[in-house]
Amino acid sequence: MTDHPTPTDATDATAQLIAELTRRGLTIAVAESLTGGGLTAELIRIPGASVVVNGGVVAYQTALKHTLLGVDRALLDEHGPVHPQVAAQMAAGVRTCLAVDGRPADIGVATTGVAGPDSQGAQVPGTVFVGLSREGETSVIPLRLHGDRAAIRAASAAAAIEAVYQLIAREPVE
Known part of the structure; x- marks a missing residue:
């Protein structure tokens, strides 16, 4: 197993993630809510990202999380x-939603949370969850972020990039 350095800033982290996905021949699909397309935009900022980024879905409205991504309606309710x-x-849903030629993306990443300025339900601004899915297994990273709306959205995208990098970097290259 090769040791990989942890990226130190968002720009380097994104370039390192795209390079690592490319090196491993992995694809990624993105489902966004509070980041509103910012995570996908950050990924495709890197030249050559089209080899690994299937695309992104902005499911800002709650109903779209169910109809586009397959999130359980009872859970949402x-x-x-x-x-x-x-x-x-x-x-998990975005992997198949953004399948290419019938092949699901290898990795699905999702962001949902409250960017503010107001609370949403019982959740306060800065409450964010980053979901990760790979080959039937999922994990979630809870975040408690601080700052204004733009800062929370940017930090959410950066955390998602770091989470995907950590997910794949710990596995040996085949």
């Missing part, structure tokens, strides 16, 4: 869109 299981189901 009970807990609302800002919940760890919603993030997990968004990440």
